[in-house]
Structures are given as structure tokens and as C-alpha cells.
Amino acid sequence: MIVLVDQDQVISNFEGQFLTVLRQRYPKLHYIPLEQRTTHKLREQYVPLHGEHFREIIKEIETEPGFFLSLPPIPGSLEAVTEIAKKHDVFICTAPLKEHKYCVGEKYEWIERYLGYEWTRRVILTLDKTLIRGDRLIDDKPEITGLVQPSWEHVMFSFAYNLHIAGKRRIKEDWSNWKEVLPELL
Amino acid sequence: MIVLVDQDQVISNFEGQFLTVLRQRYPKLHYIPLEQRTTHKLREQYVPLHGEHFREIIKEIETEPGFFLSLPPIPGSLEAVTEIAKKHDVFICTAPLKEHKYCVGEKYEWIERYLGYEWTRRVILTLDKTLIRGDRLIDDKPEITGLVQPSWEHVMFSFAYNLHIAGKRRIKEDWSNWKEVLPELL
Numbered sequence: 001m002i003v004l005v006d007q008d009q010v011i012s013n014f015e016g017q018f019l020t021v022l023r024q025r026y027p028k029l030h031y032i033p034l035e036q037r038t039t040h041k042l043r044e045q046y047v048p049l050h051g052e053h054f055r056e057i058i059k060e061i062e063t064e065p066g067f068f069l070s071l072p073p074i075p076g077s078l079e080a081v082t083e084i085a086k087k088h089d090v091f092i093c094t095a096p097l098k099e100h101k102y103c104v105g106e107k108y109e110w111i112e113r114y115l116g117y118e119w120t121r122r123v124i125l126t127l128d129k130t131l132i133r134g135d136r137l138i139d140d141k142p143e144i145t146g147l148v149q150p151s152w153e154h155v156m157f158s159f160a161y162n163l164h165i166a167g168k169r170r171i172k173e174d175w176s177n178w179k180e181v182l183p184e185l186l
Numbered sequence: 187m188i189v190l191v192d193q194d195q196v197i198s199n200f201e202g203q204f205l206t207v208l209r210q211r212y213p214k215l216h217y218i219p220l221e222q223r224t225t226h227k228l229r230e231q232y233v234p235l236h237g238e239h240f241r242e243i244i245k246e247i248e249t250e251p252g253f254f255l256s257l258p259p260i261p262g263s264l265e266a267v268t269e270i271a272k273k274h275d276v277f278i279c280t281a282p283l284k285e286h287k288y289c290v291g292e293k294y295e296w297i298e299r300y301l302g303y304e305w306t307r308r309v310i311l312t313l314d315k316t317l318i319r320g321d322r323l324i325d326d327k328p329e330i331t332g333l334v335q336p337s338w339e340h341v342m343f344s345f346a347y348n349l350h351i352a353g354k355r356r357i358k359e360d361w362s363n364w365k366e367v368l369p370e371l372l
Contacts (some may be wrong), residue, residue, distance in 0.1 A: 104311075121313050122313075126309075128277075133316075
């Protein structure tokens with residue numbers, strides 16, 4: 001099978017690292033605990049809730065050189081994708097930031113650092129994931145839309161902002177249940 | 187329709203720029219005129235023909251910072267893709283070098299410079315183009331293979347090393363005949 005795996009918040013800890021940097025750099029500002037995050041994009045929750053100045057702060061943190069490379073791996077993720085890849089064709093299918101300058105290169109560098117060089121050959125960068133053919137897409141985004149009807153089944157990777165989505169198979173935030181959820185990959 | 191357009195040697199002049207740099211930097215070395223190029227990858231022709239030292243020289247030029255950004259546009263290409271995009275969904279579908287360090291970021295930067303920021307949102311980076319859904323793929327690579335049967339028709343973008351391929355519709359090296367070749371896009 002062809003298994004597509006999202007990068008941010010599925011194998012790399014985008015939300016956790018953002019919150020760490022925000023609290024270190026702006027200790028007096030409001031912050032939203034991870035378990036209270038309700039929107040896929042940070043600004044969609046921070047700006048209405050805590051003010052317009054968050055728009056620039058979020059952009060500053062997300063787009064600065066080194067941010068994407070600094071993301072810690074999601075616990076259990078590297079072991080899981082490595083194991084799935086023994087029997088299936090796994091691709092890291094990820095959408096870069098609109099501000100692509102550092103993000104794009106660092107996404108490849110991150111993959112090389114944590115999964116090894118050979119995995120950089122399995123990266124697919126695209127904003128529209130419906131255009132990518134596969135059997136499964138493991139992704140934290142609540143609703144994934146695009147130009148065409150997807151060929152893959154969207155398997156939800158749990159995070160606070162997608163817990164309201166029903167009707168999809170769901171992998172826990174530490175990958176601990178992936179074998180029960182996706183027995184067809186074993 | 188969904189129209190996928192390759193980047194190197196279709197809209198950016200990879201071969202021309204490589205030859206320019208090679209001749210400037212190593213004026214005493216052999217070089218292969220563009221019209222005598224017979225392989226899609228430079229090293230597959232240079233190394234057997236002119237020696238093992240070309241392996242490192244090719245790598246040096248291709249992988250140095252600034253090379254991908256320095257590629258001139260292919261004449262007629264920017265006008266053609268801009269016009270096709272008025273009626274169809276066009277994506278720049280391109281495979282990065284194995285040495286991804288500068289190539290990946292500079293490919294996005296090139297698109298922004300020559301086609302504008304909005305086009306960076308239509309970039310798809312992948313080594314396997316058969317995984318990308320589309321109706322047409324305009325590409326100079328003689329044979330395009332991958333994990334699955336492609337959904338697109340491969341429309342050949344002419345260059346010396348693909349002239350032996352028969353049975354495919356073919357766009358000239360200056361894009362001058364694209365409207366006759368692809369009337370369904372008008």
C-alpha cells in the first residue's frame with residue numbers, strides 16, 4: 001500500500017515547540033494550552049481570542065530561520081513510520097508555509113536528521129494533498145480538501161483541534177495505538 | 187483540466203546554464219554541445235565519454251548555492267504557463283536533486299522571482315511524478331516511471347536527449363507550438 005504521512009504535528013512537534021518559544025520569549029503574554037487549541041492554524045484562535053498583535057508574533061516564530069528544524073519528533077512517530085515502511089511505500093506528504101523561505105529546506109533537513117538521508121527521497125511537498133495518490137493519509141488536519149476527490153482514506157492523527165471530527169479512524173497523539181487502528185499495515 | 191509542468195529544462199534552463207558555468211570555469215575541459223546531449227542526467231553522458239573527474243565537477247556546479255536560482259527562464263515558457271493557467275489548474279511538478287540543500291529552497295525562490303508569489307502555492311516537489319494526479323504532464327524526461335500507472339498524458343518537452351522517443355505529443359524547445367500541440371487547453 002501507499003501510505004502518506006503528514007509531517008507537522010504528526011511526526012514533528014510543531015504545536016509544542018511553538019508554545020515553548022512563545023512562553024520563553026513572551027512570558028507575560030497570553031498563551032493557549034495545547035489541550036485547549038481549537039483551530040488548525042494558530043492565528044485563527046490566537047488573534048480573535050487574544051488580539052491582533054498575535055498575528056505578527058506567530059509569523060515571527062514560525063518563519064524565523066531554524067524554527068522548523070528545531071521541532072522535536074512526536075514520540076513514537078519515527079519508530080512507527082520506520083516499521084510501516086518495511087512493508088509499504090511510505091511518503092512524507094507535507095504542505096509548506098506560505099512563507100516558504102526557511103520552511104521548505106528545513107523540512108528536508110529535519111527528515112534527514114531524524115529519519116536519515118534515504119527518507120528525503122520520499123518527501124512530497126504540496127499544498128493540495130488530494131492530488132497525491134495513496135491508500136492512507138495520516139494527518140492531523142480536521143478537514144482536508146482540494147481540487148479532486150482523494151484516493152486515500154484520511155486517518156486522523158489526534159490533536160485537540162480535531163477531536164470534534166467523527167467517523168474517521170484515529171491514531172493517538174503518541175502513536176501508541178497505530179497497530180490496532182491500522183491492522184492492514186502489519 | 188489539471189496541467190502539471192516540470193521545472194528544469196521546461197521552464198528553467200538547466201542545461202544551458204550548466205554549460206555556461208562549465209565553460210567559464212573550466213575552459214580547457216571537454217564539453218558536450220547541447221544538441222549532442224543524449225542522456226537525461228549529465229553524468230551519464232559526461233563520465234563515460236570524458237572521464238571520472240566529471241562526476242565531481244557536475245556535482246560541484248549543480249549543488250553550489252545559487253545555481254538553481256541562476257537558471258534563466260526557457261524562452262516562451264512563462265508566457266505559456268501563465269496563459270494555460272487562465273483556464274486550467276496548473277502546477278509546477280518538479281523533482282529536487284538528491285543533494286537537496288540549496289536546490290529545494292531555490293526552486294521555490296525561482297518560481298517566485300519569475301512567475302510571482304502566488305505560483306509558489308502551486309509547486310509540487312516529488313521524486314515520483316506518477317503519484318501526482320493530473321491530466322497532462324509537460325516534461326522533458328524521456329521515460330517517466332514510478333510506483334503507479336500515471337493518470338496524466340506525458341507531453342514531451344523537446345530536448346536533444348529525448349528526440350528518440352516516438353508516440354508522444356511534443357512541444358518545441360521554445361514553446362512556440364504549444365497551442366497547436368495542446369488545442370484542448372485553449
